[in-house]
Amino acid sequence: MGCRTILLVGALSFSFLASAQKPRPSLRGAACETLKVPLPALNPGRDFDRNAFSRDGLLYLLATWIPDVTNAVGPSDPEMTVPCAPLPPTVQIALINSLLPDGSFDYNRFRNALGAPYLEARSRQHRAYSPPATLAEFKAATGFEQWPVEVVTRSRIKDFTRAVYHSPAGAPYTVSIAVTHDSQSGDLTTAVRETEFLLRREDGSKNWDFYVYDATGKLATQSHFGRNLMPAPSICMNCHYDSADRAFVPLMRR
Numbered sequence: 001m002g003c004r005t006i007l008l009v010g011a012l013s014f015s016f017l018a019s020a021q022k023p024r025p026s027l028r029g030a031a032c033e034t035l036k037v038p039l040p041a042l043n044p045g046r047d048f049d050r051n052a053f054s055r056d057g058l059l060y061l062l063a064t065w066i067p068d069v070t071n072a073v074g075p076s077d078p079e080m081t082v083p084c085a086p087l088p089p090t091v092q093i094a095l096i097n098s099l100l101p102d103g104s105f106d107y108n109r110f111r112n113a114l115g116a117p118y119l120e121a122r123s124r125q126h127r128a129y130s131p132p133a134t135l136a137e138f139k140a141a142t143g144f145e146q147w148p149v150e151v152v153t154r155s156r157i158k159d160f161t162r163a164v165y166h167s168p169a170g171a172p173y174t175v176s177i178a179v180t181h182d183s184q185s186g187d188l189t190t191a192v193r194e195t196e197f198l199l200r201r202e203d204g205s206k207n208w209d210f211y212v213y214d215a216t217g218k219l220a221t222q223s224h225f226g227r228n229l230m231p232a233p234s235i236c237m238n239c240h241y242d243s244a245d246r247a248f249v250p251l252m253r254r
Ligand code: HEC
Pocket: 152, 155, 156, 157, 158, 162, 164, 176, 177, 178, 196, 197, 198, 210, 211, 212, 222, 223, 231, 232, 233, 235, 236, 237, 238, 239, 240, 249, 250, 251, 252, 253
């Protein structure tokens, strides 16, 4: 524990040095009051899609702890003021370390630094259904194996068979599930490599949250793509973004 504290302080003082030439975030120990975070510009033009993606991604991630964050930011605001109190210390530090000396914000650095605290926080915020820690409990609670199944014989992105389930109308929550099997020919009796799902947010936005159970059935912060293990949900957001709706959504279900 003592060791961890030292590391966190180290990270903070580093960012102090790095941002010496601009107004410093107000910090006392590991706590801050507010942080000014620059937002990617939304002027129409070559970079619009990329900027909209990282702007929406930042708001999507922060909404986990600051539920009304999206309403607090106008469509062309160049920056936002983030209150620190709702953010756990690790997230405050991720935010501070992503504020670069040149005044820009490194969205990728921020989203990749979130990890486990993010997983916990956004699971807790689902009032209608909070994803359990294990696949066994998830199966018992949803009974999804009885729902109609759509088979993707050999998924392009997983390179294996995927069984896809959508929650029926009238279910207390809206969920899309993809079970990756150890088969490349559509055999659903083979072992499960991974179970991924998207759970619709209940905040009136069009956003969904991403989750992964690994091969042992535990809630995980990484997912397999080909031979690579990638951080979730940040990797999920790359593909599951609807630029028309400006939201993070399933691909097979609208
Ligand atoms: C490289 C692009 C890509 C990434 C990254 C990605 N997906 Fe997908 N996802 C797809 C595609 C394409 C499909 C359609 C089925 C297929 O071809 O496998 C899909 C389908 C799904 C489905 C089935 C329901 C639906 O319509 O979306 C779920 C659930 C899902 N993905 C979850 C995730 C999760 C969780 C992550 C992150 C761990 C993730 N995906 C990352 C491309 C991606």
